Amino acid sequence: MIKFNFWIGMALAGVALALGLWSAPALAGGPQLNARSATSSTDRNKNYVIGPGDVLDIFVWQNPDLSQKAVPVRPDGRISTPLISNIVAAGKTPVQLAHALDKALSEYIRSPHVTVIVSQALGVMSQVQVIGQVVHPESLPYHEGMTVLDVVLAAGGLTPYAAGNSAKLERKVDGRVEAVHVRLSNLLNDGDLSQNLPVKPGDVLVVPESIF
Secondary structure, three states: HHHHHHHHHHHHHHHHHHHHHHHHHHHHHHHHHHHHHHHHHHHHHEEEEOOOOOEEEEEOOOOOOOEEEEEEEOOOOEEEEEEEEEOOOOOHHHHHHHHHHHHHHHOOEEEEEEEEEEEOOOHHHEEEEEEEEEEOOEEOOEOOEHHHHHHHHHOOOOOOEHHHHHHHEEEEEEEEEEEEEEEEEHHHOOHHHHHHEOOOOEEEEEEEEEEO
């Protein structure tokens, strides 16, 4: 009986050990996946370029009186917050603006730590527009490193009536609109990456209809 109980105990211990070895990696993997997802979301917010018309949430750590929600970016590209009446936000990423606010607030409080979140991306100059013969003509929030291919894919691709190789990328430069021709059909159908041009905030990708 003693030997029987001994072997039962050893068997149960082995099962428990096996379960422990199996569950530890599984549990360890869960937080790692969540961390990667959170990092991906954070990176997208970091790369976004703020523009006039956007709405921001500004949090100052341990200073709720200085934190504000729904702060509009004015047409001049500036925002106003408690203690800081006029600071440029347009053209900066949320992280860059947070650093600028850190520096400005350091004159009033000790070791400020600011977080900036774009709650509403409404600014035209913070967006890239795609119009014409795409499945979903729309305005897209700009992010650093964005290309023509990103824009076309986000718009659902070209319609059957699109003259892809006659597309153009319009951009305002010194008050003038400059157009660069883009051969989208070569890019999409032939993988011609030379046509995968980088885009900038405020760009408009125009895809005309094919003339039969």
